[in-house]
Amino acid sequence: MAIVTFLSDFGLSDHYVAAVKASVLRGLPTAVIVDISHQVEVGDMGHAAYLLSSVFRDFPVGTVHIIGVSNSNERRPRSVVVEVEGHYFIGEDSGVFSLLSEQPATRMIALSGSAGTFAAQEVFGPVAARLASGEALEEVGIEISAINKYMPTRAKATKQQIAGNIVRVDHYGNLITNIMKHDFEAIMQINKYCPYEINFRREKIGIIHDHFFDVGPGECFVVFDSSGRLQIGILQGNGSELLGLMVNDQVFLDFKI
Amino acid sequence: MAIVTFLSDFGLSDHYVAAVKASVLRGLPTAVIVDISHQVEVGDMGHAAYLLSSVFRDFPVGTVHIIGVSNSNERRPRSVVVEVEGHYFIGEDSGVFSLLSEQPATRMIALSGSAGTFAAQEVFGPVAARLASGEALEEVGIEISAINKYMPTRAKATKQQIAGNIVRVDHYGNLITNIMKHDFEAIMQINKYCPYEINFRREKIGIIHDHFFDVGPGECFVVFDSSGRLQIGILQGNGSELLGLMVNDQVFLDFKI
Amino acid sequence: MAIVTFLSDFGLSDHYVAAVKASVLRGLPTAVIVDISHQVEVGDMGHAAYLLSSVFRDFPVGTVHIIGVSNSNERRPRSVVVEVEGHYFIGEDSGVFSLLSEQPATRMIALSGSAGTFAAQEVFGPVAARLASGEALEEVGIEISAINKYMPTRAKATKQQIAGNIVRVDHYGNLITNIMKHDFEAIMQINKYCPYEINFRREKIGIIHDHFFDVGPGECFVVFDSSGRLQIGILQGNGSELLGLMVNDQVFLDFKI
Numbered sequence: 001m002a003i004v005t006f007l008s009d010f011g012l013s014d015h016y017v018a019a020v021k022a023s024v025l026r027g028l029p030t031a032v033i034v035d036i037s038h039q040v041e042v043g044d045m046g047h048a049a050y051l052l053s054s055v056f057r058d059f060p061v062g063t064v065h066i067i068g069v070s071n072s073n074e075r076r077p078r079s080v081v082v083e084v085e086g087h088y089f090i091g092e093d094s095g096v097f098s099l100l101s102e103q104p105a106t107r108m109i110a111l112s113g114s115a116g117t118f119a120a121q122e123v124f125g126p127v128a129a130r131l132a133s134g135e136a137l138e139e140v141g142i143e144i145s146a147i148n149k150y151m152p153t154r155a156k157a158t159k160q161q162i163a164g165n166i167v168r169v170d171h172y173g174n175l176i177t178n179i180m181k182h183d184f185e186a187i188m189q190i191n192k193y194c195p196y197e198i199n200f201r202r203e204k205i206g207i208i209h210d211h212f213f214d215v216g217p218g219e220c221f222v223v224f225d226s227s228g229r230l231q232i233g234i235l236q237g238n239g240s241e242l243l244g245l246m247v248n249d250q251v252f253l254d255f256k257i
Numbered sequence: 258m259a260i261v262t263f264l265s266d267f268g269l270s271d272h273y274v275a276a277v278k279a280s281v282l283r284g285l286p287t288a289v290i291v292d293i294s295h296q297v298e299v300g301d302m303g304h305a306a307y308l309l310s311s312v313f314r315d316f317p318v319g320t321v322h323i324i325g326v327s328n329s330n331e332r333r334p335r336s337v338v339v340e341v342e343g344h345y346f347i348g349e350d351s352g353v354f355s356l357l358s359e360q361p362a363t364r365m366i367a368l369s370g371s372a373g374t375f376a377a378q379e380v381f382g383p384v385a386a387r388l389a390s391g392e393a394l395e396e397v398g399i400e401i402s403a404i405n406k407y408m409p410t411r412a413k414a415t416k417q418q419i420a421g422n423i424v425r426v427d428h429y430g431n432l433i434t435n436i437m438k439h440d441f442e443a444i445m446q447i448n449k450y451c452p453y454e455i456n457f458r459r460e461k462i463g464i465i466h467d468h469f470f471d472v473g474p475g476e477c478f479v480v481f482d483s484s485g486r487l488q489i490g491i492l493q494g495n496g497s498e499l500l501g502l503m504v505n506d507q508v509f510l511d512f513k514i
Numbered sequence: 515m516a517i518v519t520f521l522s523d524f525g526l527s528d529h530y531v532a533a534v535k536a537s538v539l540r541g542l543p544t545a546v547i548v549d550i551s552h553q554v555e556v557g558d559m560g561h562a563a564y565l566l567s568s569v570f571r572d573f574p575v576g577t578v579h580i581i582g583v584s585n586s587n588e589r590r591p592r593s594v595v596v597e598v599e600g601h602y603f604i605g606e607d608s609g610v611f612s613l614l615s616e617q618p619a620t621r622m623i624a625l626s627g628s629a630g631t632f633a634a635q636e637v638f639g640p641v642a643a644r645l646a647s648g649e650a651l652e653e654v655g656i657e658i659s660a661i662n663k664y665m666p667t668r669a670k671a672t673k674q675q676i677a678g679n680i681v682r683v684d685h686y687g688n689l690i691t692n693i694m695k696h697d698f699e700a701i702m703q704i705n706k707y708c709p710y711e712i713n714f715r716r717e718k719i720g721i722i723h724d725h726f727f728d729v730g731p732g733e734c735f736v737v738f739d740s741s742g743r744l745q746i747g748i749l750q751g752n753g754s755e756l757l758g759l760m761v762n763d764q765v766f767l768d769f770k771i
Contacts, residue, residue, distance in 0.1 A: 015550055019568075058378070116738050117738075171268030213334060260539065427530075429556060429557075474632070480631050493557060
């Protein structure tokens with residue numbers, strides 16, 4: 001069973017999502033199509049990259065991922081397939097593919113274009129079906145040596161401090177940051193497991209919890225989530241509203257060495 | 258084809274739903290996953306129980322149902338599988354499982370826990386795949402003799418009256434109550450099919466219709482829905498708004514004996 | 515793999531969509547069910563017809579389409595299956611089926627009814643499963659010679675002008691009209707490719723672009739979309755809000771002969 005995932009900013013009140021799925025099923029009737037989300041903010045590549053980078057590794061190597069989000073300023077945006085960590089990503093060469101992993105893309109393919117106005121249906125879906133059918137990457141287009149890149153907003157880590165940002169407020173109002181568990185652990189080891197403090201706005205929290213439930217209802221938790229990101233929230237409450245924090249706000253992890 | 262249904266309060270703008278589906282497909286690539294809804298009000302076990310109890314019997318016996326709704330106050334909420342009417346329900350032992358059926362659970366299994374913050378992905382999905390693959394219930398955890406329980410808000414039925422409540426306002430504004438058809442029919446038989454009246458707020462309705470369409474547009478209908486629940490609404494209108502009724506409001510069925 | 519598509523106004527916060535899918539899977543466990551949308555405006559047959567007519571041809575001939583939208587004023591609305599361009603459409607005989615294609619229905623079948631309140635689950639789903647299983651159309655009901663009809667709001671085309679309307683504002687705020695590419699091309703040929711102008715509200719646009727991206731961000735584009743409909747929007751903006759246009763507003767294509 002070949003899996004094709006599908007992420008877009010198409011919303012759910014038009015026929016656009018179904019049109020793309022039809023174009024996949026036409027090429028591979030047995031494809032298993034899994035929606036990531038179709039409620040990406042329109043043209044928001046940061047949102048798209050955050051969702052996809054958080055979930056793509058949960059799917060088997062070889063999975064094909066369609067990204068139906070566009071924000072091009074170019075007259076003819078290029079369609080590409082990018083291989084990252086053994087997964088195939090198909091979409092507009094907007095720069096989003098550079099935000100999926102710290103590992104570089106292993107192969108990049110330019111697709112011969114769509115004449116029309118709906119590249120996801122005309123190009124991405126049919127190419128996804130071909131790749132999911134086992135066709136080789138080099139069969140579907142022309143190898144290229146570079147794609148567009150975004151500068152990722154990475155946290156800045158020193159021996160004294162990791163300075164990060166909120167990258168997403170989720171459905172629950174939880175605040176997801178770009179402070180990564182592996183960075184925290186590496187610095188803690190260097191610092192011989194010194195005390196630390198999480199600082200944001202006017203709050204100071206002296207511990208990273210193992211679990212949301214380690215605090216009481218209405219209290220603030222700080223955990224590393226299942227994607228390894230530092231996450232801040234309020235148990236049974238909306239952290240974003242209650243703490244007054246939004247995307248891009250700063251979060252500091254200070255080591256008391 | 259083994260069916261796994263999935264109900265949650267995860268919303269549709271994050272990657273959480275897809276992460277759980279990936280964890281099912283990893284264990285059983287041929288699983289047919291059917292979404293019930295991911296728009297349960299956050300932590301609302303009454304909403305979750307209403308949806309699931311209304312629909313689970315439409316799926317074949319042996320279907321596995323994942324419930325991704327949590328409202329625990331406990332430090333380490335327990336994950337369980339509960340067998341009810343031949344269906345398997347997996348989720349947090351919140352009490353929700355006691356609201357699914359008037360029949361008692363036939364087996365209850367405690368799952369060995371999730372170390373992390375995302376039990377639905379780490380535990381519920383993989384266990385759902387094992388059960389859907391045909392693994393025996395006792396293989397996936399340890400049998401237990403009791404689960405948490407909620408007191409269901411049942412209608413009170415006497416020879417004179419059934420006194421119930423609105424348990425859900427649906428997408429159309431229709432008002433769904435906990436007054437059940439089988440109770441109505443049993444009392445009608447005792448009362449030798451006497452006249453009756455449905456009373457709510459300032460309205461009096463002297464008949465339960467066979468179908469929505471038995472009234473004209475803008476008029477009030479009262480029917481037993483396909484789940485056997487008394488349902489009140491306005492044809493081609495929003496009953497909740499037009500009648501001024503909300504969840505928990507009272508509805509009376511008075512028998513004129 | 516037999517495909518069943520499903521379009522409704524059921525929303526996503528109830529169990530209704532899952533109940534219908536269960537009724538399809540009970541009849542045909544291997545059915546591939548593709549959601550078109552469940553966020554059709556309640557009872558809006560124009561919205562339903564627009565979505566379905568835009569996408570049904572993307573699915574293979576023989577696909578079965580369930581329409582769960584009702585707006586009947588009749589006491590017992592009839593359930594029908596209508597064959598159009600080799601596709602099967604199942605739903606309430608509301609008139610919606612007359613809006614799907616300019617080609618007439620080739621066969622029309624009345625279904626023996628639903629006794630209850632949920633025809634989509636009780637009748638449409640099971641009949642969809644039977645048709646998707648390969649059962650002949652005449653097996654599922656009684657052939658009839660006419661169905662209800664809506665008058666389609668077609669654009670009026672002369673040698674001088676095509677006068678159309680906006681039929682849908684999509685998720686992006688793009689304005690989709692009933693001015694069709696084939697009409698435009700036919701008149702252009704007659705007019706020997708004369709200059710033309712698109713007029714709406716106070717805007718005049720002298721060209722139909724090949725692609726959204728042929729204008730700069732914030733500028734107005736006019737394209738024929740993948741369904742052949744004239745579409746107006748603002749690149750990287752909400753055309754409906756920025757241009758002050760809504761459903762039913764007029765759009766003119768004037769030929770300068």
